[in-house]
Amino acid sequence: MSNRGLRYNRIEDMPQGMQQLVHKAGQAAPARGPADHQPRAPVEKRPKYGNVITTVDGIRFDSKREARYYEQLKLRQQAGEVHFWLRQVPIHLPGGTRYVLDFLVFLRDGHVDFVDVKGRETKEFRIKKREVEHHYPIKVLLA
Structure with missing residues (x-):
């Protein structure tokens, strides 16, 4: 400018x-x-859904709920239920879109959970979830 x-x-x-x-x-x-x-002081951008960005173990989470789910996963891992997990896993969809799962959880019994942590179900989430489940043989769990 x-x-x-x-x-x-x-x-x-x-x-x-x-x-x-x-x-x-x-x-x-x-x-x-x-x-x-x-010059104007930089204004901190408010999150769209009022979530509070939280840091746990040096890892930045988009919400307190997501951070709590991470802490639950650590406890489940200590208990032997969870083998390991991945965070922010992209799933590529036709048309150049992608859906980012919050957690991909690998359980000790061999099952894999595709988890999205949400405070509320948005229209965009429902559409992308439906599209992912249509194109891939997976079921996205809402935590």
């Missing part, structure tokens, strides 16, 4: 027509200089 604009330090620096407009309005234009221009 260009930093060009109509800024004058004094009314006398303005073109004649602009000076007349300022005088007609009955007020002088405030002097603007480099000290008057202060």
Whole structure:
């Protein structure tokens, strides 16, 4: 974005027509200089669904719920129920779209759980879940 604009330090620096407009309005234009221009502080972007980004064990999670599910997986692993898991696993769909699973959980009994952690089911989630289950022989679990 260009930093060009109509800024004058004094009314006398303005073109004649602009000076007349300022005088007609009955007020002088405030002097603007480099000290008057202060950059805005960066505004932190709010998450779309009000989720709180959380860090556990140095890993960044998109929500508290996702972080809690991770902690449950660790406990299930210690108990011997879960062998291991993968996070943020992309599933490529026709048309160039992709669906990212929150967790791919490998259980000790040989089963694999495809898990998405959601606070609420969104329309986009339902559509992509249906598409994934149509194209692949899997069932996405909502946690």
